Amino acid sequence: MNNVEFHGFRIKLRRGRGYKNFRLSYRGLDDILLSAPKSSSIKECMKFLEDSKQWLVAHKSTQYTIHKDKIFLFGEWIKSELQVLDEWNRLWLYNDKKIVEFYRLKLQEYISISLPKFSKLLGLYPSDVVYGKSLNTLGSCYTVSKKIRFSLRLSLMPYYVIDSIIIHELTHLEFRGHDCNFWNFVAQHDINLVATKTYLKTNSGLNRYIAKKLFKN
Incomplete structure (x- = not known):
């Protein structure tokens, strides 16, 4: 697996026989996985990324907002009881088994x-x-x-x-x-x-x- 930089995005490139088409998926806050056919060249991969730039920018701008006054549960940000919210905020410092x-x-x-x-x-x-x-x-x-x-x-x-x-x-x-x-x-x-x-x-x-x-x- 290779790592490439693309306009501020960190891309993990994985090529294999099991991939018939190019596909992008987020693997973390900054990491993006590009799955590509085994025979594809770096040039072809970079062209696909260039064609997908608008998608990358749009998804990053809408997905990565972390709310400290709410918790994320069942697909949405919600208000919750104070104890749970306090434990949620502690997550960003260290792991908490209670939450x-x-x-x-x-x-x-x-x-x-x-x-x-x-x-x-x-x-x-x-x-x-x-x-x-x-x-x-x-x-x-x-x-x-x-x-x-x-x-x-x-x-x-x-x-x-x-x-x-x-x-x-x-x-x-x-x-x-x-x-x-x-x-x-x-x-x-x-x-x-x-x-x-x-x-x-x-x-x-x-x-x-x-x-x-x-x-x-």
């Missing part, structure tokens, strides 16, 4: 209501639900044990995104891979599939940055 538990409980509360609803709708029931701190994987399904694992990063995303991830992981109880049967089943039950894909593509920067501060320190 991690706050987010864990909030996510568990929502999933405990939403998951049974979708399990009944799909006719698919996990054996257990656990929570982790993964930054890259929002959900995992263990097809042998029928256990589902959700990332605490979901607590930073809108409810409809969480529902989409629930449906996605429940579907893996029936279909192990991501073939057409899997996606056809998902599409039959997830009315927010397109909206979720759009959200994950356009809001990953701030979300990932806060998640790293919350759960990875």
